[in-house]
Amino acid sequence: MYKMDQAACKNWRETPLHLRLEKLEFLEEDDFSKLDALLAYREEADPGEWVVQEDQETDRTYVLLNGWMFRFKTFEDGRRQILNFMLPGDIIGLHSLMLRRADYGAEALTPVHMAVFPSSDLVNSLANAPRLLLALSWIAGQSERLLDEHITRVGRRGAVERMAHLLVELYVRMRRIGAELDEARALPLTQEIMADALGMSHVHANRSFRTLCRDGSVAFVDGRPTIIDVIKLAQRGNFEKTYLEQPEVPDDVERASKVLPGTN
Amino acid sequence: MYKMDQAACKNWRETPLHLRLEKLEFLEEDDFSKLDALLAYREEADPGEWVVQEDQETDRTYVLLNGWMFRFKTFEDGRRQILNFMLPGDIIGLHSLMLRRADYGAEALTPVHMAVFPSSDLVNSLANAPRLLLALSWIAGQSERLLDEHITRVGRRGAVERMAHLLVELYVRMRRIGAELDEARALPLTQEIMADALGMSHVHANRSFRTLCRDGSVAFVDGRPTIIDVIKLAQRGNFEKTYLEQPEVPDDVERASKVLPGTN
DNA sequence: CGCAGATTTGAGATCTGTCAAGGGATGTGG
DNA sequence: CCACATCCCTTGACAGATCTCAAATCTGCG
Numbered sequence: 001m002y003k004m005d006q007a008a009c010k011n012w013r014e015t016p017l018h019l020r021l022e023k024l025e026f027l028e029e030d031d032f033s034k035l036d037a038l039l040a041y042r043e044e045a046d047p048g049e050w051v052v053q054e055d056q057e058t059d060r061t062y063v064l065l066n067g068w069m070f071r072f073k074t075f076e077d078g079r080r081q082i083l084n085f086m087l088p089g090d091i092i093g094l095h096s097l098m099l100r101r102a103d104y105g106a107e108a109l110t111p112v113h114m115a116v117f118p119s120s121d122l123v124n125s126l127a128n129a130p131r132l133l134l135a136l137s138w139i140a141g142q143s144e145r146l147l148d149e150h151i152t153r154v155g156r157r158g159a160v161e162r163m164a165h166l167l168v169e170l171y172v173r174m175r176r177i178g179a180e181l182d183e184a185r186a187l188p189l190t191q192e193i194m195a196d197a198l199g200m201s202h203v204h205a206n207r208s209f210r211t212l213c214r215d216g217s218v219a220f221v222d223g224r225p226t227i228i229d230v231i232k233l234a235q236r237g238n239f240e241k242t243y244l245e246q247p248e249v250p251d252d253v254e255r256a257s258k259v260l261p262g263t264n
Numbered sequence: 265m266y267k268m269d270q271a272a273c274k275n276w277r278e279t280p281l282h283l284r285l286e287k288l289e290f291l292e293e294d295d296f297s298k299l300d301a302l303l304a305y306r307e308e309a310d311p312g313e314w315v316v317q318e319d320q321e322t323d324r325t326y327v328l329l330n331g332w333m334f335r336f337k338t339f340e341d342g343r344r345q346i347l348n349f350m351l352p353g354d355i356i357g358l359h360s361l362m363l364r365r366a367d368y369g370a371e372a373l374t375p376v377h378m379a380v381f382p383s384s385d386l387v388n389s390l391a392n393a394p395r396l397l398l399a400l401s402w403i404a405g406q407s408e409r410l411l412d413e414h415i416t417r418v419g420r421r422g423a424v425e426r427m428a429h430l431l432v433e434l435y436v437r438m439r440r441i442g443a444e445l446d447e448a449r450a451l452p453l454t455q456e457i458m459a460d461a462l463g464m465s466h467v468h469a470n471r472s473f474r475t476l477c478r479d480g481s482v483a484f485v486d487g488r489p490t491i492i493d494v495i496k497l498a499q500r501g502n503f504e505k506t507y508l509e510q511p512e513v514p515d516d517v518e519r520a521s522k523v524l525p526g527t528n
Numbered sequence: 529c530g531c532a533g534a535t536t537t538g539a540g541a542t543c544t545g546t547c548a549a550g551g552g553a554t555g556t557g558g
Numbered sequence: 559c560c561a562c563a564t565c566c567c568t569t570g571a572c573a574g575a576t577c578t579c580a581a582a583t584c585t586g587c588g
Binding site (some may be wrong): 422423463464466468471487 | 575578585586
Binding site (some may be wrong): 018051071073075079080081083094095098099101103123127130133134135140141142144147148149150151152154155156159198229231 | 337339343344345347358359362363373394397401404409412414418420433463523
């Protein structure tokens with residue numbers, strides 16, 4: 001799903017973001033055409049490339065079409081904390097809409113394709129597409145939940161549990177956007193990346209990962225951390241099924257949204 | 265500032281949220297009157313009272329007018345992680361707009377006054393007040409930055425540094441919403457609350473706090489953790505000045521916002 | 529006074545970080 | 559093809575940080 005070639009997603013409505021938004025029944029044809037206008041311009045980046053510089057002033061919003069990225073913060077002394085992973089269909093810098101400085105960096109983890117537009121464009125589209133903005137706030141709400149969970153993971157889970165929990169989350173998110181089993185199981189992560197995400201040293205990340213390997217829930221395949229037994233991994237990580245279930249849109253919101261004015 | 269009595273803030277535009285939004289120059293009289301309509305209904309809660317139940321289905325949005333609250337997650341085995349602290353002017357459940365279930369709880373830390381409205385009301389108001397929605401997304405962006413910082417704090421800072429950093433953040437946020445020095449210095453926290461926020465045991469929270477006491481940067485006054493020397497505390501916490509500076513609204517967004525349609 | 533909740537301290541067990549070294553895969557240039 | 563560099567994974571040993579358990583102290587309150 002997220003592997004579609006560039007040509008395919010450049011030409012029509014096949015981006016993961018589209019697929020995600022199609023679940024919102026109140027969106028109309030008109031909203032999608034406005035979205036298309038926003039997503040017209042595309043950029044690419046290679047692994048390790050910085051898309052957003054830390055502390056850089058920016059007014060750009062990115063929609064990840066293909067590949068993985070992550071947001072992070074670094075300290076002067078070299079410490080780094082990864083804030084979250086961005087998968088196809090995720091949006092970076094929605095809030096940069098109103099905040100001039102990005103106090104985080106964003107880096108490509110794999111080769112990526114992105115749609116890019118200046119935040120002020122969003123403001124303009126927004127004027128006559130309130131339903132679209134609602135849809136974007138839905139996306140934003142989902143990623144804020146992920147931040148909540150990440151705080152809990154880093155703050156209150158032991159090292160092995162923490163790693164298991166993260167891997168399951170990534171697996172579930174990949175599956176949710178339509179990735180095949182094999183794609184969702186083989187994660188494009190190094191142990192150092194996992195360590196920086198989980199707030200531990202890379203040495204300890206290795207020990208934790210090896211523990212999971214001995215349990216038979218994960219393994220290294222072709223140089224990638226790979227999930228072998230999701231059930232076992234989820235148990236090891238105390239992963240709650242309810243978390244990350246496809247969020248539904250409440251009926252009243254659905255109803256209220258349908259009467260929002262369109263273009264005309 | 266956040267100590268205003270209920271009568272005062274019930275009758276006119278003196279809530280911390282109003283004061284915060286007044287900094288957005290593109291908002292017009294009309295937007296504020298729509299906001300007033302949303303904020304008409306008020307509720308109160310006592311310390312320890314749960315305002316949002318974990319995993320409860322909810323369609324309500326809260327605007328904190330007065331006092332402190334926090335959001336949290338708990339585990340079956342009793343572990344608890346505090347996700348963030350809400351100060352006057354903060355909004356709880358903006359994203360519950362589109363997500364039915366709250367996967368966190370929210371609890372009053374002091375006696376609180378809140379404005380409450382059903383999320384669907386927001387959708388309705390939003391239809392003809394795009395500027396107001398922009399303003400709310402500005403608020404949402406700010407609190408998302410706080411989550412980022414909290415992840416970094418919990419993931420990559422040592423115990424003493426972590427505590428110092430949190431205390432300075434709370435102090436700065438209080439000052440930013442207009443609290444007097446004495447109000448901002450005396451924090452309504454117990455050591456157990458700090459421990460749960462910082463992802464450490466309450467025993468270790470005590471040891472870390474005592475260390476800060478010996479440094480002369482904090483003390484216990486009238487049963488409250490109290491900041492004695494902010495400068496020293498900020499140094500101990502590697503607190504960066506740039507972080508939490510009053511975010512400005514980019515010029516182009518400001519310009520684009522001004523031409524958004526008003527009521528009629 | 530006596531209770532409940534919060535802080536404080538000590539001691540030992542456990543977890544995690546740091547330092548150091550080695551191995552394996554991949555890619556490049558000679 | 560080899561030598562070499564680089565990047566990542568792996569392991570051991572030890573130091574340091576943090577947790578748990580347990581008990582003592584303090585404080586506000588009825």
